[in-house]
Amino acid sequence: MLANPLGADIILDEHHVTAAMFGNPSFHIPINPATGGAPEGAHMQGVLENYGVFRSPVVHDGHIQRWENRNPHISAVAVVHERLYSTDWREEVVGRHPPANTSMEAAVDAVFEAHQQVAAGIAAGEEPEGGYQWVSLYELDGEDAVPVPADWFDGPRDRRYGFHPDAGAYGRKLPDPSG
Secondary structure, three states: OOOOOOOOOOOOOHHHHHHHHHOOEEEEOOOOOOOOOOOOOOOOEEEEOOOOOOEEEEEEOOEEEEEEEOOOOOOEEEEEEEEEHHHHHHHHHHHOOOOOOOOHHHHHHHHHHHHHHHHHHHHOOOOOOOEEEEEEEEEOOOOOOOOOOOOOOOOOOOEEEEEEOOOOEEEEEEOOOOO
């Protein structure tokens, strides 16, 4: 678990956390130097950088055969997020002021109008106080780990990620990403 009480700029979204857990994603594209194109029968391949992450794919003939679990005792990684209600309020105010067109002048005008409305709202005492928290839980399914109970971190804003055995992939489990 990572604590960030000073609010350092650390990106803790699904993409970056899973890259830290399973390896930075990259793509290998074979190129025939004579033609500048792909060699016949060759295809682009997605690869996860293996630098001692939690779990690494074992690849054979370009397909993941299984996952090697380097830390089978770890159940999950939990990221605790916090956001101020005033941030939501400011974003909502800014969203009410779209630029009239794609010019820089229109963008500056829209930002200025939004800034004026935010300042007026603050002066009128409309800026909300307080904040809220939520947890993003990234399950690891370690062979020697105790699974995190399903009713932990199941609040309305909480997110849960894990392996989807039927799909052979890792992604969001709760709330249901299709719903």
